[in-house]
Amino acid sequence: QVQLVQSGAEVKKPGASVKVSCKASGYTFSSYSIAWVRQAPGQGLEWMGWIIPFNTNTYYARKLQGRVTMTTDTSTSTAYMELRSLRSDDTAVYYCARVGLGDSSAAFDIWGQGTMVTVSS
Amino acid sequence: DIQMTQSPSAMSASVGDRVTITCRASQDISDYLAWFQQKPGKVPKRLIYAASSLQSGVPSRFSGSGSGTEFTLTISSLQPEDFATYYCLHHNSYPWTFGQGTKVEIK
Numbered sequence: 001q002v003q004l005v006q007s008g009a010e011v012k013k014p015g016a017s018v019k020v021s022c023k024a025s026g027y028t029f030s031s032y033s034i035a036w037v038r039q040a041p042g043q044g045l046e047w048m049g050w051i052i053p054f055n056t057n058t059y060y061a062r063k064l065q066g067r068v069t070m071t072t073d074t075s076t077s078t079a080y081m082e083l084r085s086l087r088s089d090d091t092a093v094y095y096c097a098r099v100g101l102g103d104s105s106a107a108f109d110i111w112g113q114g115t116m117v118t119v120s121s
Numbered sequence: 122d123i124q125m126t127q128s129p130s131a132m133s134a135s136v137g138d139r140v141t142i143t144c145r146a147s148q149d150i151s152d153y154l155a156w157f158q159q160k161p162g163k164v165p166k167r168l169i170y171a172a173s174s175l176q177s178g179v180p181s182r183f184s185g186s187g188s189g190t191e192f193t194l195t196i197s198s199l200q201p202e203d204f205a206t207y208y209c210l211h212h213n214s215y216p217w218t219f220g221q222g223t224k225v226e227i228k
Contacts, residue, residue: 035217037165045157045165045208045219061216062122095164099212104171107155107212111164 002026004034004096004112011118012086019082020115022096029077030054032106033099036070036081038092046092050099051079086119093117123148125211127220133228140196142223144209149189153213156185156194160205168207169194199225 007021022034035050049060051070058070069082079096093114100106124147134140144154152172157165167176169185172192182197196203204227209220 037219044222045159045210047210047217047219059215104153104155104212105174107153107167107170108157108165108210109167109170109176111166114164 002098002110004098004110006094006096006112006115009116009118011120013121014087014119016086016119017082017084018086018117019080020094020096020117022079022081022112024077024079024098027098029072030074031101033101034070034072034079035097035099035108037095037097039095040089040092043092048081048094052101053079083117086117088119091117091119122216123150123211123214123218125209125218125220127209127223129223130221131224131226133226134199135228136199136201138199138228140199140203140225142194142207142209142225144192144194144220146190146192146211146213150211150213152188153211154185154187154192155210155212156183157208157210158203158205159208165208 005023010018030053033050033052036048051058053072067084071080095114096112097108098110126145154172156169159165168179168183173185184195186193206222206224208222
């Protein structure tokens with residue numbers, strides 16, 4: 001079945017980096033983009049950006065530009081999100097989600113299970 | 122940037138009630154709008170895409186309407202399993218943004 005499986009929980013110190021993976025299966029990875037969304041404890045959903053696997057075009061939320069990098073490995077159908085210079089307010093659950101390319105029917109239809117990233121000294 | 126204003130932020134309702142949640146966009150987003158349901162500790166679940174198309178497997182008591190700048194999610198008869206937080210999301214132009222969320226609680 002179509003699914004996205006994310007890497008496990010992480011605990012990082014302030015100033016460190018974290019890299020979360022999102023492995024796709026059950027569909028043609030390069031035919032869809034991958035968006036990343038995060039949710040701080042008790043807060044709402046925040047769109048972080050997205051990447052198009054077949055051409056690696058990216059778009060990042062302005063507040064994260066310079067600290068976030070999204071990449072893909074089409075050979076393993078895996079997307080990655082790296083966040084650097086971590087701060088306590090980066091503590092959140094990070095989700096990946098599938099997004100269609102010019103096709104609203106696939107916009108955020110499939111989500112990963114989420115990865116908890118805790119930033120604490 | 123396009124802002125999404127979702128209302129109400131919270132509401133209390135009873136089983137069987139008709140519930141309406143609104144999202145207003147600060148600019149025309151056509152129908153590039155989706156609605157999600159999220160229960161505590163769970164992954165968001167898409168209910169509606171393209172403003173009014175029902176996600177496969179989602180009960181027909183959920184419906185979406187609107188285009189341009191005003192959008193509505195309606196639950197025609199609230200069921201016990203519908204108590205959750207609901208979010209809208211626009212994906213018309215960058216940056217995409219979620220509404221602030223509407224928590225639907227039991228009255």
